[in-house]
Amino acid sequence: xxxxxxxxxxxxxxxxxxxxxxxxxxxxxxxxxxxxxxxxxxxxxxxxxxxxxxxxxxxxxxxxxxxxxxxxxxxxxxxxxxxxxxxxxxxxxxxxxxxxxxxxxxxxxxxxxx
Amino acid sequence: xxxxxxxxxxxxxxxxxxxxxxxxxxxxxxxxxxxxxxxxxxxxxxxxxxxxxxxxxxxxxxxxxxxxxxxxxxxxxxxxxxxxxxxxxxxxxxxxxxxxxxxxxxxxxxxxxxxxxxx
Numbered sequence: 001x002x003x004x005x006x007x008x009x010x011x012x013x014x015x016x017x018x019x020x021x022x023x024x025x026x027x028x029x030x031x032x033x034x035x036x037x038x039x040x041x042x043x044x045x046x047x048x049x050x051x052x053x054x055x056x057x058x059x060x061x062x063x064x065x066x067x068x069x070x071x072x073x074x075x076x077x078x079x080x081x082x083x084x085x086x087x088x089x090x091x092x093x094x095x096x097x098x099x100x101x102x103x104x105x106x107x108x109x110x111x112x113x114x
Numbered sequence: 115x116x117x118x119x120x121x122x123x124x125x126x127x128x129x130x131x132x133x134x135x136x137x138x139x140x141x142x143x144x145x146x147x148x149x150x151x152x153x154x155x156x157x158x159x160x161x162x163x164x165x166x167x168x169x170x171x172x173x174x175x176x177x178x179x180x181x182x183x184x185x186x187x188x189x190x191x192x193x194x195x196x197x198x199x200x201x202x203x204x205x206x207x208x209x210x211x212x213x214x215x216x217x218x219x220x221x222x223x224x225x226x227x228x229x230x231x232x233x
Contacts, residue, residue: 033220043202045224091157095220100145100208101170102222104157 002027004094006105013082014113021077021108023092029053034068034075035093035102045091051075082112116141118207118225126231132193135228139186139207145169146188147222148180151202160203163188195232202227 003026013019025034036048049059051068059066063080079086089109093102119138127133139146147170148160159172163182180190186207192199206222 035221037224042226043204043229044226045204045206047221047223050221093157100147100162100164100220100222101159101172102147102149102157102206103159106156 002029002032002094002096002103004092004103004105006090006092006108008108009106010109010111012111012113015084016081018078018080019082019110019112021079021090021092021110023075023077023105025073025075025092025094027094027096029096031097033095033097035095036066036075036077037091037093039089039091039107041088048077079110084112084114086110087112118205118223120203120205120225120228122228123226124229124231126233127195128233129195129197131195132191133195133230134189134191135203135205135230137188137190137205137207137225139188139205140209140223143207143209143223144186145208146182146186147206147208148188148190149204149206150174151204151227152198152200157204160190192230197232200230200232202229 005024032053034051037045039045056068065078067076089107091107092105095102121136145164147162149157151157161168161180162170166182177193182188204224204227206224208220208222
């Protein structure tokens with residue numbers, strides 16, 4: 001069975017600090033997809049990134065970066081120079097090749113204090 | 115392109131009643147999935163529809179059902195509501211044209227959700 005673990009329930013940092021959100025996954029599939037979503041207080045899940053299991057390149061998008069390591073089954077998310085607007089709940093998710101059933105972690109509530 | 119829309123945004127019902135939630139996917143998207151989010155259980159997959167057919171189903175009782183119309187719009191229905199059905203119900207759509215052969219093809223994009231309160 002697929003499983004996603006986000007061990008950090010809540011993180012609180014001061015603005016401009018760097019912060020890393022951890023995600024560890026379990027799957028028996030050889031082809032799978034990993035995602036990060038952001039959920040602001042409004043409730044909508046906002047797509048941030050998708051990574052295929054056969055592509056282990058790390059990715060950087062502005063202040064956001066993702067570190068995918070198959071050897072440790074981890075897909076961690078780092079925000080550099082955090083801002084108050086980054087405050088939200090962040091979810092890591094996993095799906096099989098069909099990509100139509102997402103298995104989510106429990107989420108990490110990130111609070112950026114001014 | 116307009117995003118995924120869900121109606122209504124908020125709903126209050128009493129135990130034993132039934133409810134229907136609606137979801138309009140992004141134009142051109144053919145797959146619609148539904149998820150339930152509660153503080154205790156987190157985000158859980160309910161079911162997925164593609165071309166008016168249910169392709170995947172999560173571990174929910176038969177009181178939870180859905181359907182998809184020819185224009186890809188989807189509805190989900192919950193009958194005989196229980197207090198534990200109080201949740202945020204999220205709908206997501208994806209294009210399903212490349213089944214992974216195109217970058218981003220299978221990414222699910224979510225709507226704002228319908229918050230259901232059962233009293």
